[in-house]
Every structure is written in C-alpha cells, then in structure tokens.
Amino acid sequence: MKPIWFFVGLLLTVLGLVILATGVYYIFDPAHNRTVLSGLHPSIWWGGIMLISGIIFILTNKNKIVE
Amino acid sequence: MNAIGMTFIDWLIIAIYFAFVMGIGIYLRKFTKSEEDFFLAGRRNSSWVAGLAFLSANLGALELLGMTGNTFKYGMYVAHFYWIGAIPAMLFLGIYMMPFYYSSRIKSIPGYLKLRFDEKTRVLNGISFGIMTLLVSGINLYAMALVLHTFLGWQWDISMWISAITVAAYVTLSGLMSAIFTEILQFFMIWFGLFLVSILGIIEVGGIDQVFQRIPPAFNTLWSTSSDPSQNGMMVTWGGIALGLGFVLSFGYWTTDFLVVQRAFSARDLKAARMTPIIASFFKMALPFIVILAGLVALILANDPHSGFKLLHDGNTVNYDSALPLLIARYYPSGLIGLGVTALLAGFMAGQAGNISAFNTVWTYDIYKSVINRNASDVHLLWMGRAATIVGIIISLGTAYWAKTFPSIMDYMQAIFSWINAPLFATMLLGMFVSWITPNGAFYGLITGMASSFIMFLGLKFQWISTKLLTFSDVTSDMAANFWRAWWAWLICFAVTIIVSLFTKKKPKEDLVGLVKGLTKETVENEVPFFRRPEFFALISLLILIILNIYFW
Numbered sequence: 001m002k003p004i005w006f007f008v009g010l011l012l013t014v015l016g017l018v019i020l021a022t023g024v025y026y027i028f029d030p031a032h033n034r035t036v037l038s039g040l041h042p043s044i045w046w047g048g049i050m051l052i053s054g055i056i057f058i059l060t061n062k063n064k065i066v067e
Numbered sequence: 068m069n070a071i072g073m074t075f076i077d078w079l080i081i082a083i084y085f086a087f088v089m090g091i092g093i094y095l096r097k098f099t100k101s102e103e104d105f106f107l108a109g110r111r112n113s114s115w116v117a118g119l120a121f122l123s124a125n126l127g128a129l130e131l132l133g134m135t136g137n138t139f140k141y142g143m144y145v146a147h148f149y150w151i152g153a154i155p156a157m158l159f160l161g162i163y164m165m166p167f168y169y170s171s172r173i174k175s176i177p178g179y180l181k182l183r184f185d186e187k188t189r190v191l192n193g194i195s196f197g198i199m200t201l202l203v204s205g206i207n208l209y210a211m212a213l214v215l216h217t218f219l220g221w222q223w224d225i226s227m228w229i230s231a232i233t234v235a236a237y238v239t240l241s242g243l244m245s246a247i248f249t250e251i252l253q254f255f256m257i258w259f260g261l262f263l264v265s266i267l268g269i270i271e272v273g274g275i276d277q278v279f280q281r282i283p284p285a286f287n288t289l290w291s292t293s294s295d296p297s298q299n300g301m302m303v304t305w306g307g308i309a310l311g312l313g314f315v316l317s318f319g320y321w322t323t324d325f326l327v328v329q330r331a332f333s334a335r336d337l338k339a340a341r342m343t344p345i346i347a348s349f350f351k352m353a354l355p356f357i358v359i360l361a362g363l364v365a366l367i368l369a370n371d372p373h374s375g376f377k378l379l380h381d382g383n384t385v386n387y388d389s390a391l392p393l394l395i396a397r398y399y400p401s402g403l404i405g406l407g408v409t410a411l412l413a414g415f416m417a418g419q420a421g422n423i424s425a426f427n428t429v430w431t432y433d434i435y436k437s438v439i440n441r442n443a444s445d446v447h448l449l450w451m452g453r454a455a456t457i458v459g460i461i462i463s464l465g466t467a468y469w470a471k472t473f474p475s476i477m478d479y480m481q482a483i484f485s486w487i488n489a490p491l492f493a494t495m496l497l498g499m500f501v502s503w504i505t506p507n508g509a510f511y512g513l514i515t516g517m518a519s520s521f522i523m524f525l526g527l528k529f530q531w532i533s534t535k536l537l538t539f540s541d542v543t544s545d546m547a548a549n550f551w552r553a554w555w556a557w558l559i560c561f562a563v564t565i566i567v568s569l570f571t572k573k574k575p576k577e578d579l580v581g582l583v584k585g586l587t588k589e590t591v592e593n594e595v596p597f598f599r600r601p602e603f604f605a606l607i608s609l610l611i612l613i614i615l616n617i618y619f620w
Binding site: 001002004007008010011012014015018019022023026032035036037038040042043046047050066 | 259
C-alpha cells in the first residue's frame with residue numbers, strides 16, 4: 001500500500017492550496033479580513049508552508065510502497 | 068454564544084478532511100484480510116508511524132482545549148502534564164517494559180496478565196478496561212458536541228451522530244490501521260491548525276520575552292513555588308506532583324493503558340516497538356509550545372483592558388475552555404478558521420477511534436474469546452471485531468447522553484483513570500520485575516487498589532474523609548486531591564499484592580520465561596552502535612526534559 005506520508009502530503013497540499021488562495025483573495029478584498037494581525041496575511045504564508053510541506057511529502061513518497 | 072463564524076471556505080476545508088478520512092478507510096479495506104491486520108495493523112508499522120499514532124491517540128481535542136484553559140487558570144504548572152507527567156513514563160515503557168510486552172506476542176495488556184498471572188486477572192482487567200474505554204469514549208463524544216454547540220452553534224445531536232458514524236465507518240472498514248492513519252493525519256492537522264495561534268499570539272504580545280514578563284510570577288515557574296501550595300495556582304506540593312502525577316498517574320497511563328500501548332504493538336519489530344514511545348516523547352515535550360503558550364497569551368490579553376479579549380462566561384463561572392477557540396476567532400481569517408476547527412474535530416475523532424479500536428481488541432480477545440467462545444476461528448474473530456466496533460460506538464453514544472448529566476466532566480475522567488490505571492501500574496510493575504508475585508496476589512491487589520481508589524473518590528466527594536488526610540495540606544485543589552488519591556491507590560495495590568503473594572502459590576519459573584525480568588534472556592544489540600540504539604535516544608529525551616525543567620524552574 002501507499003505509505004501514510006503520501007496521504008499526509010496530499011491533504012496538506014489540498015488544504016494549503018485552498019488557504020493560500022483565500023489569502024490571495026483577501027489582498028484584493030481586505031474588507032472581509034478584519035482579524036487581529038490580518039496585515040501579516042497569515043493565510044498566505046501559512047498556506048504556502050502547508051503547500052510546500054505537502055509537495056515535499058508527495059514527491060518523496062510517490063513511488064514508495066509499503067508491505 | 069457563537070465565538071467563531073464560519074464561511075463556505077471553512078466548510079469546504081472540513082468537508083475535504085472528512086472525505087480524506089473516509090477515503091483512507093475505503094482504501095485500506097482491501098489490505099485488511101486477517102484478524103492481525105484488523106487488530107494490530109498487521110504488525111508492520113515503522114517506529115515513526117507507530118510513534119506519532121502513540122502520541123495522537125492521547126491527544127484529544129478535549130486535552131488541547133482543557134490544557135490551554137488550565138494554563139490560563141494555573142499557569143506554567145500545567146506543563147508538568149507534558150514533561151514530568153509523561154516523559155519518564157514513556158521512556159521507561161520503551162526501554163524496560165516493551166521487550167516483555169512485544170516479545171510475548173500478546174495482542175493486549177490483559178493478554179499479558181493472562182500469561183504472567185491467570186485468567187481471572189485478565190478478565191478483571193479486560194472488563195474494567197472495556198467499561199473505562201466506553202465511558203471515556205462517550206465523554207469525548209459529549210465534550211466534542213459541547214464545544215461545537217458552544218463555539219459554532221451546531222446542533223448537539225447532529226454533531227455527535229455525524230462524528231460517531233464517521234468513526235464507526237472507518238474503524239469497521241479496516242480496524243487499527245485506519246485508526247492509526249487518521250491519527251497521523253490528526254497529528255499534522257493539530258500542528259498546522261493550532262501552532263499558528265501561538266505564533267500570532269507571541270507576535271501580538273511583542274515577543275517570547277514579553278510573554279514571560281507580563282504574566283504573574285507565580286504563573287511562570289515550574290518548581291520554585293512548589294514547596295508551599297498556597298504560592299502556586301494548582302495548590303499542590305512537589306510531593307503531589309512527583310509521586311501522584313510524575314510517578315503513579317503518568318506511569319499508570321503511559322505504560323499500562325492499552326489505548327496508547329496498542330500503537331506500539333503494531334510496530335514491525337522489537338526495535339521499532341521500543342522506539343515508538345521514545346519518538347513520541349520528543350513531540351510530547353514540544354506540545355506546550357501550542358497549549359501553554361496559547362494559554363499564557365490568552366491570560367496576558369485578558370489582563371490587558373485595551374485588548375478587547377475576555378473569556379466566555381457560563382452565568383458567573385468563567386469558561387476557561389473558551390481560551391483557544393477565542394484566540395482562533397481573534398487571529399484566524401476565513402479558511403484558517405476551517406483549518407483550526409478541523410484540527411479540533413480531528414482530535415476528537417482520533418481520540419474516539421483510539422478508544423474504539425482498543426475496546427474492540429480487548430472485547431474480542433480478552434472477554435469474548437477468553438470467556439464466551441474459546442474455539443472461535445480467526446474469520447469469526449475478525450467479524451466479531453467489526454461488530455464490537457459498531458456496538459461500542461452505539462454504547463458510547465449512550466454514555467455521551469449520560470455524560471450530559473455530569474456536573475464536571477474532568478472530575479469523572481480523573482476518577483476513572485485513577486480507578487483503573489493507578490492500581491494496574493502496581494500490578495504490572497511487580498509482575499514484570501518480581502518473579503515471586505503470585506496470580507492471587509495480583510488479583511486481590513488489583514481489586515483492593517481499584518476499590519480503594521473508588522472509595523477515596525466517593526469519600527472526598529461526599530466529605531466522609533478530610534482532604535488533608537490524603538494531601539497533607541490545608542490548602543489544596545481537586546487536581547492535588549487527584550494526584551494524591553492515585554498515589555494511595557497505587558500504594559495499597561502494591562502492598563496487598565506483596566502480602567497476598569507471600570502466602571499463596573507461585574507460578575513455576577519456567578512458565579515466566581519471557582515475561583519477567585531476571586528470567587528472560589536480555590537482548591543486547593552489540594552489533595548496533597550506541598548512537599543508533601533506543602537507549603541513546605531515550606537519553607537525549609531525558610536530557611532535554613531536565614534542561615526544560617531547570618530553565619523554567
């Protein structure tokens with residue numbers, strides 16, 4: 001079967017992409033983003049970290065099979 | 068009283084997580100062919116997989132919310148639960164106890180009691196563990212519904228039933244393997260979903276130095292105020308922390324609770340099984356960087372009149388559990404809120420799945436096969452494991468509705484743990500390290516320890532006995548009483564087991580080979596360099612623990 005790390009990568013990639021996209025949207029529509037420290041755009045860099053982590057997990061495990 | 072508003076994106080993120088969990092259950096179904104696949108995940112996991120699952124099985128969202136709230140209430144003392152209250156026990160399990168557990172090829176902790184002592188001790192522990200698991204599972208379910216209802220405004224019944232059905236579906240499909248897979252997803256969800264709260268909190272407060280400067284002195288130390296219980300928020304002495312929490316409750320939970328130990332049994336070999344709790348210990352030590360920091364940030368913000376931050380109130384009572392959800396609402400925009408809520412949901416569901424997968428194993432092997440149907444085939448046991456999962460979930464739903472009538476959840480949780488785990492640790496310790504302990508000694512010691520813990524709980528609750536009698540202090544708290552009650556229950560079980568063993572029939576020594584230290588050939592890994600052995604990693608973990616305790620003394 002595929003190792004669990006592959007599925008971790010898939011999940012982080014999909015969620016990271018959604019969060020990053022939301023963060024980019026808020027740059028163009030800041031009125032809907034009124035949280036404390038919203039000027040730091042946490043969705044962008046945190047979503048980006050998730051996306052990169054997810055891609056690393058996928059790439060390092062895509063060809064691995066565990067017994 | 069909704070603290071968090073959800074948008075379409077947040078719901079989408081929750082839906083993606085649920086789809087993943089169900090998809091993994093269906094994917095793993097084709098790899099679950101034998102009863103060992105279902106109950107022990109085929110014994111093929113690496114130490115990293117088993118180690119992260121070992122930690123995650125313990126890491127329910129109830130603990131995340133509760134410990135953040137407790138930090139607000141008690142300060143840094145809560146870190147004792149993650150450091151002295153966990154790490155020494157996890158390392159002891161990996162170094163000293165795991166060789167006996169793993170090498171005897173048992174499928175559960177009661178299974179060890181059967182081999183070391185006899186059938187009646189196994190059944191006693193199997194039944195008490197089964198009851199405990201279902202009660203804890205129900206309380207988790209109830210707590211989840213409470214959180215979702217309070218902070219998101221969701222319907223009680225709907226949130227409980229959806230989560231219960233999801234857990235039932237994926238555990239029934241592929242047993243421990245899908246429970247472990249989802250526990251690892253949960254581990255990543257918790258770190259990615261909640262660590263950002265601490266990071267943003269530190270940024271808002273002005274840096275980590277400011278965090279420790281702006282909280283009261285009694286709240287930012289670990290040990291320096293422990294000689295006088297009136298000087299610390301938890302109102303406990305160092306003796307209560309070291310003996311009650313650091314020794315009995317911690318060792319009782321981490322070394323004998325099948326819920327966590329089952330994950331180590333799923334490892335592919337003895338070395339991986341020994342490394343399982345050792346790897347988990349590093350991540351356990353890191354968790355205060357989520358919960359303790361978030362709790363301290365909440366405390367600082369609540370004391371700052373310009374922050375606009377204050378905890379929710381239920382009537383005149385402060386709702387300390389609201390600290391973490393309120394910080395999520397403060398810092399997280401739409402999208403990240405979905406991630407934070409998913410982290411909490413994942414925590415609840417993984418905790419639920421952990422309880423249910425432990426219950427179905429103990430029911431099937433230690434009660435059903437042991438007492439009801441001794442000749443059951445492997446195929447029948449696999450079917451029984453799946454049936455036990457569904458029945459266990461239904462009973463958990465019943466106990467969840469029952470838990471709604473409890474005045475204080477944590478009160479009952481602590482009572483349950485010190486009832487089962489504290490005396491069992493005395494039985495296991497004597498059983499593994501003293502060869503002349505007899506089956507009757509273990510059985511009557513265990514019964515007396517469990518009964519004394521329960522009687523002390525009732526005695527304190529209804530004030531039949533003075534709290535000072537247990538805690539040696541006029542100033543005390545429920546938490547301090549829990550620590551001391553666990554210590555006395557352990558001591559009573561320990562003493563009764565020894566006394567009864569002196570007068571009853573011993574098992575032949577040849578029956579105890581592989582089960583007791585001194586009668587078992589030591590596995591020395593001479594060909595493996597020291598820096599690759601579990602002992603080396605345990606030593607590093609212990610050193611980090613000592614440094615953390617000295618730094619925050």
